Amino acid sequence: MSKDRLVFAPSTKQYEKSQLLRENLDPNPIVQFNKWYQNAIASGESLPESVTLSTASLPSGRVSARVVLFKELDLRGFIVFSNWHTSKKNADIRSNPQAALTFFWKSLEQQVRIEGHTEFISQDESLEYFRTRPRESRIGAHASPQSQPVLSRQALDDKVGLARQKFEGVEDIPLPEGWGGLRIVPTEIEFWQGRANRVHDRFTYKRENEDSEWAIERLAP
Structure with missing residues (x-):
């Protein structure tokens, strides 16, 4: 076995639950x-x-x-x-x-x-x-610049907090x-x-x- 190999996972599992005809x-x-x-x-x-x-x-x-x-x-x-x-x-x-x-x-x-x-x-x-999404999920969708860099978790939480304030009392979040x-x-x-x-x-x-x-x-x- 190579000394550089980090994982070697041989499998003996058999798939026997069903068939497809x-x-x-x-x-x-x-x-x-x-x-x-x-x-x-x-x-x-x-x-x-x-x-x-x-x-x-x-x-x-x-x-x-x-x-x-x-x-x-x-x-x-x-x-x-x-x-x-x-x-x-x-x-x-x-x-x-x-x-x-x-x-x-x-x-x-x-x-x-x-x-x-x-x-x-x-x-x-x-x-x-x-x-149909939970309210916090709708707020998070407004707050998160998905896939873009953020400075820290705190910075992200701050964005969510601002979005909560923006939509406070608003039931139908756009x-x-x-x-x-x-x-x-x-x-x-x-x-x-x-x-x-x-x-x-x-x-x-x-x-x-x-x-x-x-x-x-x-x-x-």
Whole structure:
């Protein structure tokens, strides 16, 4: 073993909880995703809505990823909410509208990978969701210059304090500038079910564009 190696973690874990058969797949991957997602919720999976959002900046091609919370699903795609004014992901999306999502539900030994183009939802739709957030979360969205340097924790807490004062007595806190929903409209969705000996079940749905039919293929693990 190399003396420079800091971690060596061989795994003997076997994935044996389930299997994925072609005949059990829904023709529409969004419907299929919803089935799996509801199962993840019912299973007691911790934070089943947590998802890795990956973006890439052009022209450098530099990739960045972060865990966010998936909030809405419609027949067009997957919606997450965030700051799209100062964040790194905003800069990435502005230069390159392609993005990917990765869900992993450990208790079910399942993974879903989603690739597609992005679009911002309307301000009215964003405000509808924003109003459902806890009050302190709405205030924090106004106070935080997301992804920008701050001098200290105290400086950040001071910003939050000023926002609390600004909205004292205000029930309907307005939508912050640049805050809202982003929809990932998929062109590819892959479903992965862990199987014994790493011979996993993988099926991918692909289409050329939103007007195309979905084609389903089994992939080698």
